[in-house]
Amino acid sequence: MLRHALLGILNYHPMNGYEIKQFMDQSTSHFWYAKLSQIYTTLKALEQDGLLVSEVQPQEDRPDRRVYTITAAGQTALRAWLAEPLTQIDQTKEPLLLKLFFSAQLDKEAILAQLHIQRALYQRLLETHRSQTAALIKEAVEHQPHLKRDALLWESTRRLGELSTELYVRWLDETIAQIQEHF
Amino acid sequence: MLRHALLGILNYHPMNGYEIKQFMDQSTSHFWYAKLSQIYTTLKALEQDGLLVSEVQPQEDRPDRRVYTITAAGQTALRAWLAEPLTQIDQTKEPLLLKLFFSAQLDKEAILAQLHIQRALYQRLLETHRSQTAALIKEAVEHQPHLKRDALLWESTRRLGELSTELYVRWLDETIAQIQEHF
DNA sequence: ATATTATATATAAAAGTTTATGTATAAATC
DNA sequence: GATTTATACATAAACTTTTATATATAATAT
Numbered sequence: 001m002l003r004h005a006l007l008g009i010l011n012y013h014p015m016n017g018y019e020i021k022q023f024m025d026q027s028t029s030h031f032w033y034a035k036l037s038q039i040y041t042t043l044k045a046l047e048q049d050g051l052l053v054s055e056v057q058p059q060e061d062r063p064d065r066r067v068y069t070i071t072a073a074g075q076t077a078l079r080a081w082l083a084e085p086l087t088q089i090d091q092t093k094e095p096l097l098l099k100l101f102f103s104a105q106l107d108k109e110a111i112l113a114q115l116h117i118q119r120a121l122y123q124r125l126l127e128t129h130r131s132q133t134a135a136l137i138k139e140a141v142e143h144q145p146h147l148k149r150d151a152l153l154w155e156s157t158r159r160l161g162e163l164s165t166e167l168y169v170r171w172l173d174e175t176i177a178q179i180q181e182h183f
Numbered sequence: 184m185l186r187h188a189l190l191g192i193l194n195y196h197p198m199n200g201y202e203i204k205q206f207m208d209q210s211t212s213h214f215w216y217a218k219l220s221q222i223y224t225t226l227k228a229l230e231q232d233g234l235l236v237s238e239v240q241p242q243e244d245r246p247d248r249r250v251y252t253i254t255a256a257g258q259t260a261l262r263a264w265l266a267e268p269l270t271q272i273d274q275t276k277e278p279l280l281l282k283l284f285f286s287a288q289l290d291k292e293a294i295l296a297q298l299h300i301q302r303a304l305y306q307r308l309l310e311t312h313r314s315q316t317a318a319l320i321k322e323a324v325e326h327q328p329h330l331k332r333d334a335l336l337w338e339s340t341r342r343l344g345e346l347s348t349e350l351y352v353r354w355l356d357e358t359i360a361q362i363q364e365h366f
Numbered sequence: 367a368t369a370t371t372a373t374a375t376a377t378a379a380a381a382g383t384t385t386a387t388g389t390a391t392a393a394a395t396c
Numbered sequence: 397g398a399t400t401t402a403t404a405c406a407t408a409a410a411c412t413t414t415t416a417t418a419t420a421t422a423a424t425a426t
Contacts, residue, residue, distance in 0.1 A: 001382085018405080030274075099187075103336055184412090201375080218415085221414075246373075
């Protein structure tokens with residue numbers, strides 16, 4: 001799946017691995033993320049398959065940059081993946097819920113402490129979605145007006161991130177209250 | 184992580200791999216799932232580490248069942264994992280959002296078609312959360328009153344499943360409308 | 367009649383992902 | 397002055413997960 005993400009990103013413009021990592025951290029990380037090591041090896045694999053080509057840009061003082069460009073074959077592969085409809089629901093994995101599910105083993109205070117930590121984290125994430133992520137999309141369209149349709153879709157993914165983080169905070173409050181009263 | 188899930192499940196009572204799969208499909212699948220093949224190999228690994236022991240129960244007409252029981256070391260490991268607080272947000276991966284993010288490549292009708300498919304799927308899942316999953320928890324407590332505290336936590340995970348599926352459907356409607364108007 | 371689903375386990379191979387390690391320098395922070 | 401963060405790549409090892417294959421029978425659905 002990361003393969004497709006990388007093709008999608010490089011379809012905007014050529015980039016090196018480090019830049020791709022930053023792009024993902026800022027835009028897709030709430031629904032797709034990857035470690036740098038995985039990005040580098042996947043880029044290499046995509047080049048071997050002819051979906052990307054790379055060229056080294058020498059730099060002084062810093063390691064040279066290897067910049068990847070999508071090929072015609074890469075664009076075809078990207079479009080094929082986009083066109084193929086998802087006919088099943090994405091099954092996700094959430095360690096917090098898994099742990100909570102079995103937490104009757106713990107005492108009340110330990111459970112509550114963990115939920116409070118999570119609440120703080122999600123509250124902070126919510127603010128990021130609302131300010132930073134929103135600003136980045138707005139800025140991108142201002143500089144590149146041809147990305148207007150892309151931005152509409154980016155905004156909808158950001159919106160779900162905001163809504164579900166909001167929901168998570170509400171659910172944590174609800175759950176904390178439930179446990180405080182009935183556990 | 185599956186290791187901990189299996190310890191958590193077997194801490195209720197001894198089970199064989201096939202039963203564990205069914206248990207997960209019915210209860211944890213919206214936040215943790217696994218294929219049978221992975222369950223079998225992980226059970227074996229846990230036994231090698233001394234966290235489980237197994238015994239074969241012969242059956243006629245069907246393959247024998249290998250029933251796993253958690254050991255004292257397994258219970259210690261389970262509790263250690265439960266006690267260790269999560270200090271970061273779970274990063275999840277959602278193929279639908281990844282695809283949507285790059286879908287400006289597609290035409291309007293193709294995007295809308297994909298979103299409508301997802302809406303139908305999530306609508307059906309919502310009903311499952313509300314009826315089946317809720318009923319299973321209720322039934323479990325009726326038969327085993329000592330699981331009351333567990334059930335409170337199970338119910339909170341079910342509740343998040345219901346709430347976020349509901350949200351997903353609403354977001355899909357919102358997104359479909361946005362695209363219809365502005366894409 | 368035929369195909370699928372359910373019961374039950376097992377293993378190999380492939381694919382995907384994370385963790386650890388190594389190199390090198392500049393800038394920023396403490 | 398010392399440590400951390402940022403820039404930039406690369407690779408090996410470990411771990412996790414999926415896909416495919418094999419076996420065997422009963423019950424159910426088409």
